[in-house]
Amino acid sequence: MVIRYKNMYLDTENNFFSHDHPTDNQMKVPYNFNLTKVKKYSPYKIKEIGLCVSNCCNFRCNYCIDSVDNSSPAFLSVKQVNIFLDEIFKIWKIRSVAIEPHPLKVYFSGAGEQTFLWDRFKEIVLFILEKSKKHNIPIQFGITTNGYLKQDEIEFLSNNFDYITVSYDGTPQIQNTNRKTSTGNPTSNIVAKTINSLLLSRAKIIIRTTIWPQNFKNIESIISYLYLTFGSNFIWELNPVIPIGRAEQSLTSYTGSYDFAETYSKALMLCKKYGITTNNVFFPTSLNQLSCGAYVKYCQCPWLLPSGEIVSCIESMKYSDKLGYLNDCSVIWNDHINPVLEDSTSNANADCVSCFAYPFCKCGCPARRLEEKNKNSIYWKCEQIKNYVSRIYDDLLAGKQNDFIKLEKVTQGNTCIYKLENII
Ligand code: SF4
Numbered sequence: 236m237v238i239r240y241k242n243m244y245l246d247t248e249n250n251f252f253s254h255d256h257p258t259d260n261q262m263k264v265p266y267n268f269n270l271t272k273v274k275k276y277s278p279y280k281i282k283e284i285g286l287c288v289s290n291c292c293n294f295r296c297n298y299c300i301d302s303v304d305n306s307s308p309a310f311l312s313v314k315q316v317n318i319f320l321d322e323i324f325k326i327w328k329i330r331s332v333a334i335e336p337h338p339l340k341v342y343f344s345g346a347g348e349q350t351f352l353w354d355r356f357k358e359i360v361l362f363i364l365e366k367s368k369k370h371n372i373p374i375q376f377g378i379t380t381n382g383y384l385k386q387d388e389i390e391f392l393s394n395n396f397d398y399i400t401v402s403y404d405g406t407p408q409i410q411n412t413n414r415k416t417s418t419g420n421p422t423s424n425i426v427a428k429t430i431n432s433l434l435l436s437r438a439k440i441i442i443r444t445t446i447w448p449q450n451f452k453n454i455e456s457i458i459s460y461l462y463l464t465f466g467s468n469f470i471w472e473l474n475p476v477i478p479i480g481r482a483e484q485s486l487t488s489y490t491g492s493y494d495f496a497e498t499y500s501k502a503l504m505l506c507k508k509y510g511i512t513t514n515n516v517f518f519p520t521s522l523n524q525l526s527c528g529a530y531v532k533y534c535q536c537p538w539l540l541p542s543g544e545i546v547s548c549i550e551s552m553k554y555s556d557k558l559g560y561l562n563d564c565s566v567i568w569n570d571h572i573n574p575v576l577e578d579s580t581s582n583a584n585a586d587c588v589s590c591f592a593y594p595f596c597k598c599g600c601p602a603r604r605l606e607e608k609n610k611n612s613i614y615w616k617c618e619q620i621k622n623y624v625s626r627i628y629d630d631l632l633a634g635k636q637n638d639f640i641k642l643e644k645v646t647q648g649n650t651c652i653y654k655l656e657n658i659i
């Protein structure tokens with residue numbers, strides 16, 4: 236669709252700007268949104284698997300999107316993991332004949348702290364290691380944790396894991412306000428100690444910081460604190476608190492400035508100064524065909540939940556596509572999947588295609604859209620994404636460089652078009 240962006244025309248499906256309205260010929264490659272709906276999952280595209288070992292947590296973060304309170308505890312068993320791995324290993328071996336063999340990634344995450352029941356967690360990791368050795372399938376482990384760990388637990392992660400994401404909101408005062416234990420105790424000292432110990436391991440360490448709008452003004456002190464405490468040998472992720480779960484009420488009534496795009500841009504500049512690498516999960520930074528990797532047709536990482544259900548995304552179990560389930564001895568892939576995520580995106584597309592952020596955003600996260608459809612948070616997120624994308628456009632149109640996107644000037648007849656392209 237061709238829309239106005241300031242004094243230019245933007246073709247949102249073909250990703251180009253022009254001063255004059257593009258001709259039919261220039262719009263010759265329309266992006267025909269046709270997300271083919273697949274009724275049964277084909278597991279032969281699996282590249283990694285996810286395990287949600289626990290839905291319980293020893294923290295009560297004041298923004299927890301799942302409002303975890305341990306009211307219905309559920310844990311994965313070794314037996315369930317064994318059944319799941321039998322299926323995955325079978326597929327992995329068939330695939331390895333055609334594709335260059337590489338390690339199977341096994342990621343632990345979910346709405347809860349995966350190390351909550353430490354003995355069960357450890358038993359599962361050791362079981363996977365033993366089984367993978369027997370089958371000659373190398374494994375890479377990854378985990379997201381709140382980092383409230385004892386020394387022997389840190390050593391276990393250090394010795395066995397390749398990717399470790401630790402949630403930490405530093406400065407200590409902010410961490411201790413946001414992320415208390417279930418008994419109300421501060422957590423900063425212990426989590427900071429965990430991060431420093433993990434930084435000595437071979438694992439890649441990601442520090443994930445979540446920030447309330449009230450703390451946007453503290454972004455500089457947060458980054459300097461992280462640098463002084465941990466150095467720069469980690470990847471940093473910054474996410475805003477979003478108005479769902481435990482944060483819903485306070486954020487819905489928040490009336491101060493809430494421009495995360497501004498804060499994020501400032502944070503990027505400061506990280507460059509300190510040599511800290513960043514990982515952007517909130518804003519789309521490249522031109523995308525799809526905004527979500529969890530559609531049934533494309534999902535490369537099925538997640539096993541304690542209920543025995545297998546879903547395509549762990550971030551939103553309720554709205555995720557249900558790929559299959561475990562029975563007593565095997566995995567059953569569902570025959571008639573209700574494509575919840577695909578439908579969500581298809582329904583949004585008619586509105587989104589006329590949005591100037593569409594080349595990047597492609598309708599955003601389909602699960603959040605469903606989760607938040609009756610709330611204002613989806614509009615807030617759109618506003619932030621638009622702020623962020625308009626900064627990219629304005630810089631590019633003013634001739635400034637961007638690390639991820641470039642504008643290529645192409646002359647067609649008497650007109651110039653400026654194509655947006657990813658820098659690979
Ligand atoms: S550590 Fe994670 S799961 Fe636990 S309360 Fe905090 S945000 Fe929720």
Ligand code: SF4
Nearest residue numbers: 527529548550600602
């Ligand atoms: S549903 Fe949302 S969180 Fe899940 S993979 Fe898709 S975009 Fe990501």
Ligand code: SF4
Nearest residue numbers: 587590596598599617
């Ligand atoms: S910013 Fe909002 S309206 Fe624009 S494409 Fe993304 S989800 Fe759609």
